[in-house]
Amino acid sequence: MGITVDTIEQGTVVDHIQQGMGIRVMDLLGIDKNYPHRVALVMNVGSGKSEKKDIVKIEGILVSEEKTDAIALISPNATINHIQEGKVVKKKKAELPDRMEGVGKCPNPKCISNHQDVPSRFALDGEEYRCGYCERKFRASELV
Numbered sequence: 001m002g003i004t005v006d007t008i009e010q011g012t013v014v015d016h017i018q019q020g021m022g023i024r025v026m027d028l029l030g031i032d033k034n035y036p037h038r039v040a041l042v043m044n045v046g047s048g049k050s051e052k053k054d055i056v057k058i059e060g061i062l063v064s065e066e067k068t069d070a071i072a073l074i075s076p077n078a079t080i081n082h083i084q085e086g087k088v089v090k091k092k093k094a095e096l097p098d099r100m101e102g103v104g105k106c107p108n109p110k111c112i113s114n115h116q117d118v119p120s121r122f123a124l125d126g127e128e129y130r131c132g133y134c135e136r137k138f139r140a141s142e143l144v
C-alpha cells in the first residue's frame with residue numbers, strides 16, 4: 001500500500017533520497033513555504049527489499065546541475081529527474097562536484113567566509129573538500 005502523489009507536468013523529481021534526508025534536500029534547494037508551486041515530500045517509501053527512501057517532487061522548476069550535484073552531499077544515491085509535459089526528459093544521478101561555489105558552508109567558525117559577504121568555495125581534494133578560504137579539509141556531509 002502506498003500514498004498516491006499526483007504526477008507533475010513540469011518540474012523536478014528527486015528520487016532515491018536517503019531515508020530522512022528529504023527535508024534537507026528541500027532546504028538545499030531553497031524550497032520553503034514561499035515556493036509558489038506544488039511540492040510533495042514523500043518519506044519512508046518502500047524501495048525493493050527493506051530499504052526505504054524519500055522522494056521530493058517539485059512542480060515548476062528544473063533544478064540546475066550545480067544544485068543537483070550538491071544533493072550528493074547529503075544523499076549520494078539520489079537521482080534527479082526533469083519532467084516536461086508529464087514525461088521524464090532527463091535523468092541523472094547526483095555526483096559529488098569537483099568544485100562548489102555558493103553551496104555549503106565552511107564548518108570552521110573562524111573562517112573568513114563565515115564573517116564576510118563572500119560565496120563559499122570548496123574544491124574536492126581526495127575524499128574531502130578543501131575550503132577556498134581557510135584551506136581546511138572537511139567531509140562532504142559537514143558542509144551542509
Ligand SMILES: [Zn+2]
Binds near residue numbers: 106107131134136
Ligand atoms: Zn573555511
